[in-house]
Amino acid sequence: MKIAIVGCGNMGMAFAKSFLQYDLVKKDNLLLIEKSIERSEALKAEKTGVVVDTISSRISDADLIILSVKPQDFSALQDALREAIQPQQVILSIMAGIPISAIQEKLNHRLVIRAMPNTPAMLGMGITGFTAAKEVDLTNLRKVENLINATGRSIFLEDESMLDAVTALSGSGPAYFYYLVKAMVEAGKQMGFDESVASLLVKQTMLGAFHLINTADKSLDDLIKAVASKGGTTEAALKRFEEGELADTLIAGIKAAQVRATELSKS
Ligand SMILES: NC(=O)C1=CN([C@@H]2O[C@H](COP(=O)(O)OP(=O)(O)OC[C@H]3O[C@@H](n4cnc5c(N)ncnc54)[C@H](OP(=O)(O)O)[C@@H]3O)[C@@H](O)[C@H]2O)C=CC1
Numbered sequence: 001m002k003i004a005i006v007g008c009g010n011m012g013m014a015f016a017k018s019f020l021q022y023d024l025v026k027k028d029n030l031l032l033i034e035k036s037i038e039r040s041e042a043l044k045a046e047k048t049g050v051v052v053d054t055i056s057s058r059i060s061d062a063d064l065i066i067l068s069v070k071p072q073d074f075s076a077l078q079d080a081l082r083e084a085i086q087p088q089q090v091i092l093s094i095m096a097g098i099p100i101s102a103i104q105e106k107l108n109h110r111l112v113i114r115a116m117p118n119t120p121a122m123l124g125m126g127i128t129g130f131t132a133a134k135e136v137d138l139t140n141l142r143k144v145e146n147l148i149n150a151t152g153r154s155i156f157l158e159d160e161s162m163l164d165a166v167t168a169l170s171g172s173g174p175a176y177f178y179y180l181v182k183a184m185v186e187a188g189k190q191m192g193f194d195e196s197v198a199s200l201l202v203k204q205t206m207l208g209a210f211h212l213i214n215t216a217d218k219s220l221d222d223l224i225k226a227v228a229s230k231g232g233t234t235e236a237a238l239k240r241f242e243e244g245e246l247a248d249t250l251i252a253g254i255k256a257a258q259v260r261a262t263e264l265s266k267s
């Protein structure tokens with residue numbers, strides 16, 4: 001299989017490296033198109049694939065073209081891509097917000113799959129929601145699904161509009177988790193720990209607690225109850241969170257991300 005990746009930043013390279021790790025593509029068959037000189041020099045030094053800086057007829061060789069530039073950068077490349085693209089090539093877009101119909105229209109091309117991964121894809125521990133234009137046949141869909149699964153797990157969604165919710169929940173989700181971890185580390189520092197000690201306490205707590213979610217046969221409410229003794233310390237913290245409407249704020253934030261994804265689709 002020959003793959004071209006347009007935009008080789010965080011996510012483009014998470015995909016590229018996962019494919020290489022599982023031998024789903026050979027380096028010689030991996031075309032990396034990266035505009036940033038600094039980044040493309042680094043990619044050349046890493047020898048991850050064939051690195052070029054612009055879209056040219058070389059892209060016409062690829063079976064699959066992955067679009068992993070920022071949504072705002074799509075319009076600048078669409079003309080060059082429309083010129084070079086061949087009818088049998090499959091496009092996989094991971095750009096937040098941009099609907100399949102817009103990509104089809106701008107590129108004058110039908111075979112478009114749209115996916116929303118997240119950064120743990122860098123470790124093969126991502127989760128990706130994806131959907132496809134009705135013109136994409138099962139063979140191509142399976143091929144792309146196999147590639148996505150090299151970055152972690154995946155979930156196929158019939159309804160494209162749910163991809164904006166995937167973006168808000170799991171696409172952006174890692175940042176919410178880091179935000180929470182950062183606040184807990186800050187609390188540790190304010191209580192007198194060095195950053196490194198606070199960080200160790202928090203990170204190991206999050207790791208252990210995560211595994212309990214997955215292994216203990218208990219609901220999240222039961223897991224909370226198992227920590228929060230009547231009249232104890234956890235209860236004091238949870239009461240303060242409730243007063244500050246922390247859960248509602250988190251939910252509102254996630255919905256704001258969904259709204260932004262929908263706005264991006266219209267810009
Ligand atoms: N980061 C995340 O957690 C996730 C991101 N996404 C989506 O993935 C996409 C990429 O995000 P991310 O990897 O974080 O972004 P990055 O900024 O890390 O990577 C994008 C790269 O594309 C380059 N680029 C821009 N225009 C072109 C062009 N015309 N030709 C070639 N390269 C180009 C950029 O260069 P320069 O910097 O010079 O502009 C940059 O190096 C976005 O659309 C985002 O919505 C999806 C899921 C999760």
Ligand SMILES: O=C(O)[C@@H]1CCC=N1
Nearest residue numbers: 096167168171172173
């Ligand atoms: O913040 C963003 O727009 C992208 C999409 C999901 C994660 N990062």
